[in-house]
Amino acid sequence: MLKTGCLFRAFLAAALLLEASSLQTITALYGDTIKVPCNPGGVKPASHMFTKWKYDIPDSAPGDLLVKQAHMDEVTIQATGFYKDRVSMGNDSSLLISRATLEDQKTFTCMEVGPADIKEYSTNVLVYKKPSAPQIKDKVKELENGKLTAVGECVALNANPPANITWFKNDTQLTDDGKLIVITVLLKKDPTTGLTTTSSKLQYTAVKQDVYSTFTCTIQHPLGPVQVSAPEKFTVIYPTETVDLQVVNKGSIKEGDNVTLKCKADGNPRPTSFNFHLKGKKVTVDNTDTYALTDVTRNSTGEYKCSPVNNDKMVGSKNIVVHYLDVSLNPSGKIIKNVEEALEVQMQKNASADVKVSWTKDNEKLGKQPVFTQLKYSDSGVYECEVSVEGITKKRSFQLVVEGKPVIKKLDKKRGDEGKHKVLMCEAEGSPKPTVQWSINGTYEESPYINGKITHKITVLPRENLTVTCMVSNKLGADTKEILVSSLFEEERGKQKGTPGEGEDQAKLIVGIVVGLILAAMIVGIIYWIYQKKSKQGSWKTGEKERGTSEESKKLEENNHKPEV
Ligand SMILES: *[C@@H]1O[C@H](CO)[C@@H](O)[C@H](O)[C@H]1NC(C)=O
Ligand SMILES: *[C@@H]1O[C@H](CO)[C@@H](O)[C@H](O)[C@H]1NC(C)=O
Numbered sequence: 001m002l003k004t005g006c007l008f009r010a011f012l013a014a015a016l017l018l019e020a021s022s023l024q025t026i027t028a029l030y031g032d033t034i035k036v037p038c039n040p041g042g043v044k045p046a047s048h049m050f051t052k053w054k055y056d057i058p059d060s061a062p063g064d065l066l067v068k069q070a071h072m073d074e075v076t077i078q079a080t081g082f083y084k085d086r087v088s089m090g091n092d093s094s095l096l097i098s099r100a101t102l103e104d105q106k107t108f109t110c111m112e113v114g115p116a117d118i119k120e121y122s123t124n125v126l127v128y129k130k131p132s133a134p135q136i137k138d139k140v141k142e143l144e145n146g147k148l149t150a151v152g153e154c155v156a157l158n159a160n161p162p163a164n165i166t167w168f169k170n171d172t173q174l175t176d177d178g179k180l181i182v183i184t185v186l187l188k189k190d191p192t193t194g195l196t197t198t199s200s201k202l203q204y205t206a207v208k209q210d211v212y213s214t215f216t217c218t219i220q221h222p223l224g225p226v227q228v229s230a231p232e233k234f235t236v237i238y239p240t241e242t243v244d245l246q247v248v249n250k251g252s253i254k255e256g257d258n259v260t261l262k263c264k265a266d267g268n269p270r271p272t273s274f275n276f277h278l279k280g281k282k283v284t285v286d287n288t289d290t291y292a293l294t295d296v297t298r299n300s301t302g303e304y305k306c307s308p309v310n311n312d313k314m315v316g317s318k319n320i321v322v323h324y325l326d327v328s329l330n331p332s333g334k335i336i337k338n339v340e341e342a343l344e345v346q347m348q349k350n351a352s353a354d355v356k357v358s359w360t361k362d363n364e365k366l367g368k369q370p371v372f373t374q375l376k377y378s379d380s381g382v383y384e385c386e387v388s389v390e391g392i393t394k395k396r397s398f399q400l401v402v403e404g405k406p407v408i409k410k411l412d413k414k415r416g417d418e419g420k421h422k423v424l425m426c427e428a429e430g431s432p433k434p435t436v437q438w439s440i441n442g443t444y445e446e447s448p449y450i451n452g453k454i455t456h457k458i459t460v461l462p463r464e465n466l467t468v469t470c471m472v473s474n475k476l477g478a479d480t481k482e483i484l485v486s487s488l489f490e491e492e493r494g495k496q497k498g499t500p501g502e503g504e505d506q507a508k509l510i511v512g513i514v515v516g517l518i519l520a521a522m523i524v525g526i527i528y529w530i531y532q533k534k535s536k537q538g539s540w541k542t543g544e545k546e547r548g549t550s551e552e553s554k555k556l557e558e559n560n561h562k563p564e565v
């Protein structure tokens, strides 16, 4: 071996033609076998004698590795120490180095030696190692809003060359700005392997929205695709910044309601205990943010406040208005008044807001509040007012009864159909309902009793002139009125005399009868005279006389047939 080395140096000393090719670089994987090619062109020099591998040693002569004589299978290992057991030659003269380490990163040179020339091929060997998958270590438990906090450390173990680490929030890369984001990178070389562990420490100033952010770190390395760490989420803590007092009830609040107050405070973690300031009274609640006021009154109207127990400076407040409605109606219940009196109706209301009022009488709508300056029977009834404000409705009512002594308004008579009878009518007003009595018997007919009015009818057949009395009465008094009713027969007679046309006819009738009687007497006389004369003369004429007689009898008949009135 030594001999060969000497021989080699002897060649160099002989200053043979030396051809050096350009330097090439290959990359090997850490732990694998490095294969350093000798002559990439593959063209061996003519009359080639031997192949030799050596490597550069800084500031020193190159180190020998191995030699192979041409046309011989045997390879002579010249290396000592570090490479002694690790080098061999490939069938294409390449150098094989097993179990690559970073120390193998040097320049290896293959020499092809012929009788007259030496060709050298140098190869720079790099040994790369991919880092382990990224991990986030020393994670913080929670981030604090607005405060620069160490989030964690991302580690890329044992790489060559050193790996790069990049931090991301969601999809945005985080870069050190020296203020809100500080990233500290530390490279640590393993003293035995020479591999580098990269660690990157992220300090980050969180905002509240970062509770929804995911943090990842990635590793970039020449040997492979980007590796991404498992995503990490953090809670962001922050103190209470706003406190709001809310009323849970929907709609307006009225007397008698239960009102639930809710003290809404933000912050992470949220406060769990609160002080409620209820118009001068302070109440503390634990593990809840609500407080219920029961059965509120108009006195409960006012300002309410609340704050977290440990933070009196944060205050939420709310003005609460409790609506109320007082209604009084005078008169009330059942009242009895005399007709034509006055009645004052007074409705008083006291409410927290504008009220709506509506009136009804016997369930029928009235346009306005009733006013009674002079009571009428028709004013009797049940009056109700409905008053409402902000969801409160109150009803008040009274029953009015108008009373009065009965009075006969009208007493009248009328001939019935076909003049067979007479109808008397007695119209009275009064309340309670008056009873009607007549001084004679007859067929009664009574109208319905409405608004204090009643009409009584009686049908009579008077045979003589009568004075008929109508008497009406109730518990308050009575009234009577009389009417003269002439007999139907008398009236008939009075009528016959009173008609002039009828008297003339009768006179004609009488004259007719008298004339008729005279004529009859004359006829009898003439017949007797003719009879006497006939006995003396024998012939005579009677035509005219006979005609006259038939005319007379006709008229007589007419008169007899005239109908009586
Ligand atoms: C070198 O050896 C490998 C197997 O180790 C073989 O596949 C290849 O053909 C050989 N090359 C030459 C040039 O002999
Ligand atoms: C991050 O993404 C989540 C959904 O994946 C989204 O809800 C959140 O708002 C994002 N955060 C930021 C700060 O963009």
Ligand SMILES: *[C@@H]1O[C@H](CO)[C@@H](O)[C@H](O)[C@H]1NC(C)=O
Pocket: 163, 164, 220, 221, 222
């Ligand atoms: C790592 O970072 C350095 C400096 O920013 C850059 O030059 C290099 O290309 C990066 N390496 C990879 C693999 O991204």
Ligand SMILES: *[C@@H]1O[C@H](CO)[C@@H](O)[C@H](O)[C@H]1NC(C)=O
Pocket: 256, 257, 258, 294, 295
């Ligand atoms: C108010 O709450 C009390 C119990 O605290 C209950 O008895 C009452 O019925 C409630 N009133 C209303 C109007 O809900």
Ligand SMILES: *[C@@H]1O[C@H](CO)[C@@H](O)[C@H](O)[C@H]1NC(C)=O
Pocket: 297, 298, 299
């Ligand atoms: C309201 O308070 C007054 C005294 O301040 C009291 O006289 C009155 O009865 C209270 N009203 C109600 C409805 O509680």
Ligand SMILES: *[C@@H]1O[C@H](CO)[C@@H](O)[C@H](O)[C@H]1NC(C)=O
Pocket: 298, 350, 351
């Ligand atoms: C209405 O009610 C309020 C509150 O109870 C009271 O202060 C006021 O005197 C009342 N007004 C009338 C006219 O009753």
Ligand SMILES: *[C@@H]1O[C@H](CO)[C@@H](O)[C@H](O)[C@H]1NC(C)=O
Pocket: 439, 440, 441
């Ligand atoms: C009415 O008739 C009754 C019997 O029906 C009789 O007793 C009474 O006297 C009569 N009254 C008058 C006023 O005619």
Ligand SMILES: *[C@@H]1O[C@H](CO)[C@@H](O)[C@H](O)[C@H]1NC(C)=O
Pocket: 465, 486, 487, 490
């Ligand atoms: C009946 O009254 C009429 C007047 O209405 C009178 O003319 C007549 O004489 C009276 N008859 C009797 C019998 O009184």
